[in-house]
Amino acid sequence: MAAPELKLSATDGKPLTLARYRGKVVLLAFGFSSCGEVCPITLATLAGARKKLGESAANVQVVYVTVDPERDDAARMKKYLASFDPSFVGGVGSRAEIDAAQKSYGISSTKQVYADGNYTIGHSSSIYMIDRAGGLKAVMPYGHTVDDFVHDLKILLRP
Amino acid sequence: MSGKPRAWIYAPLIAVLAVLGWAGFAPVSVPSRDELFEIPKGTYARRMAGDKVEILPSQIRLTLGLNDVLLLRNLDDVPQVFGPTILMPGQSFRLPFAKAASYDFACTAHASGQMTVLVEAEPVMPWAKIRWRVREWWENRTR
Numbered sequence: 113m114a115a116p117e118l119k120l121s122a123t124d125g126k127p128l129t130l131a132r133y134r135g136k137v138v139l140l141a142f143g144f145s146s147c148g149e150v151c152p153i154t155l156a157t158l159a160g161a162r163k164k165l166g167e168s169a170a171n172v173q174v175v176y177v178t179v180d181p182e183r184d185d186a187a188r189m190k191k192y193l194a195s196f197d198p199s200f201v202g203g204v205g206s207r208a209e210i211d212a213a214q215k216s217y218g219i220s221s222t223k224q225v226y227a228d229g230n231y232t233i234g235h236s237s238s239i240y241m242i243d244r245a246g247g248l249k250a251v252m253p254y255g256h257t258v259d260d261f262v263h264d265l266k267i268l269l270r271p
Numbered sequence: 272m273s274g275k276p277r278a279w280i281y282a283p284l285i286a287v288l289a290v291l292g293w294a295g296f297a298p299v300s301v302p303s304r305d306e307l308f309e310i311p312k313g314t315y316a317r318r319m320a321g322d323k324v325e326i327l328p329s330q331i332r333l334t335l336g337l338n339d340v341l342l343l344r345n346l347d348d349v350p351q352v353f354g355p356t357i358l359m360p361g362q363s364f365r366l367p368f369a370k371a372a373s374y375d376f377a378c379t380a381h382a383s384g385q386m387t388v389l390v391e392a393e394p395v396m397p398w399a400k401i402r403w404r405v406r407e408w409w410e411n412r413t414r
Contacts, residue, residue, distance in 0.1 A: 113359065116350075215315070215349055216350070217350060217357075218315060218349050218350035218351050218352055218357070218379055220315060220318040220319050220379060221319070222318070222319065222321045236352065236379055236384070237377075237384075238352050238377060238379075240357070248357060250355050251352050251354075251355050251356060251357050252355065253352075253354060253355065253376075253377035254377065
């Protein structure tokens with residue numbers, strides 16, 4: 113099954129499509145830079161998996177799409193993701209573009225506003241594993257370890 | 272007057288014993304091993320609107336040897352994630368179970384994001400069969 117295509121802007125200034133990463137395994141997830149719970153753990157885990165893969169990590173691309181386009185512009189997402197791994201690419205865009213990307217992967221998100229006007233966002237936290245040919249191969253639920261990712265990535269990276 | 276109780280006095284007791292005997296010793300069966308759960312259209316829209324109402328039960332009970340295959344069908348027009356699987360609109364997913372245990376899955380169709388599948392051992396002993404029948408009757412009655 114082909115992974116639904118993305119039509120967003122990447123934090124490297126180029127258009128963000130999955131077609132850009134044909135030949136690489138893509139780990140796709142959704143989140144936001146102000147997330148204090150799920151996203152830092154997910155991103156740290158993905159960074160740990162790439163580190164553990166060694167040279168093979170060059171064939172793994174992490175794509176992290178914001179669910180908070182009102183606050184996450186390209187510069188902010190780039191800085192946030194670089195704190196985990198400078199190779200990570202963020203996906204940003206207008207509210208309509210982000211909504212379309214979320215819907216194509218079934219990613220739900222709900223805003224919870226605090227008394228001071230600040231807010232957080234509850235969102236789906238699974239990681240989509242896309243093979244070198246752009247096929248959607250598996251979904252890794254939140255909470256798995258670095259070794260779990262390394263195990264699956266080694267399978268997806270086989271020639 | 273005779274001191275012997277009349278036979279009809281024993282009739283209810285005999286009936287209860289007959290029912291218990293049937294419930295405890297007759298083979299248990301279900302129409303299909305598939306336990307179907309459908310994710311209705313509009314589930315994603317309700318989640319995005321912040322609707323916390325659970326559309327599907329948060330716990331599904333299966334029994335080995337009887338209904339031990341979870342069959343999920345996505346009737347929504349948006350993909351849904353169940354454990355390691357993504358169900359595109361219109362797709363179905365069959366997950367057979369072979370071991371009695373409690374299994375937790377991530378599930379986007381639930382407001383909590385979680386679903387538990389409780390798989391129980393096949394009822395073999397009479398008491399287990401009676402308990403299974405009573406629960407089935409009760410759940411069908413309240414469903």
